[in-house]
């Protein structure tokens with residue numbers, strides 16, 4: 001798969017003697033977690049993996065050259081059982097996903113490193129990364145960090161409805177791929193599903209409500225899209241890639257300097 005990770009930041013391009021020579025106390029390793037799953041009629045299965053790699057690569061480009069930060073190869077397969085029933089979705093169970101993250105955390109610790117980031121671009125993995133960040137902190141003494149791939153970028157110019165419920169293959173993801181991999185976007189095949197309305201005060205919604213129900217995509221979004229890709233443009237994508245990469249670089253820098261903040 002295409003990668004945007006700068007070669008000098010690609011952990012797997014190092015040999016073991018180079019890894020041995022890295023400053024173990026300060027080096028920040030990043031484990032990307034993503035997905036291979038349906039993204040409607042118009043985006044590829046690898047959308048979350050491509051976006052993860054793209055935003056991380058652009059963020060890493062912004063870090064000072066002498067800061068030791070490296071990206072591990074991503075976990076491309078995530079917990080995607082919400083998209084089961086759509087051909088092409090490749091899901092692993094929560095237990096499998098957590099076992100892989102745990103074993104890689106063990107390997108990071110065994111290699112002598114102290115700091116690991118879980119860098120996620122797929123919603124279905126978020127709860128598992130919450131659990132695993134704390135478990136790896138407790139079990140191996142690693143300083144654990146986690147973040148969403150866009151680093152908390154607000155994307156203010158996306159409308160309120162799309163910002164809340166454009167969760168999947170909507171304006172944001174479609175714009176990012178129109179900018180980065182336009183050949184992988186079928187602009188003739190857009191579909192629209194909104195799974196809830198931000199202006200309606202129902203108590204019970206699938207997400208972002210006082211009470212929620214456990215949803216499968218096929219229950220609430222027949223085409224697999226949650227959101228509206230129609231307003232997507234490559235120009236927006238370029239802008240949002242820059243915004244997300246800037247936020248992600250700030251977050252990674254804060255993780256790198258964590259000890260200084262907390263005087264550990």
Ligand SMILES: [Zn+2]
Pocket residue numbers: 039047048168169173
């Ligand atoms: Zn996605």
